Amino acid sequence: MxxxxxxxxxxxxxxxxxxxxxxxxxxxxxxxxxxxVAQQRRAAWEERREERRPREPEDLCIECPLRR
Structure with a gap:
């Protein structure tokens, strides 16, 4: 056994x-x-890059201190 x-x-x-x-x-x-995995990393990188993009004055509200 x-x-x-x-x-x-x-x-x-x-x-x-x-x-x-x-x-x-x-x-x-x-x-x-x-x-x-590489495709997901590129998508995440593009998303972060878009978030860090400098804002245009037209994108900000009138009362926003960053508008000046």
């Missing part, structure tokens, strides 16, 4: 490691994911 449990556990571990190695070798998936 113990032999079967050890053999079964070893087989499960071998399959698990084979799957992990196969996933790590999936370069197309990694490239796709890194492209998605």
């Amino acid at each position: 113990t032999t079967y449990l050890v053999a079964g556990g070893g087989l499960v571990l071998m399959l698990w490691f084979a799957m992990l190695i196969g996933v790590s070798l999936d370069t197309q998936g990694q490239r796709r994911e890194w492209r998605r």
Whole structure:
């Protein structure tokens, strides 16, 4: 009985490691994911850049001290 449990556990571990190695070798998936991350970073950068854009006097309210 113990032999079967050890053999079964070893087989499960071998399959698990084979799957992990196969996933790590999936370069197309990694490239796709890194492209998605880069696109999100560019969008966030553009959003922050737009927020830091100097305001035009027409964009500010009349009472705003920054209008002067």
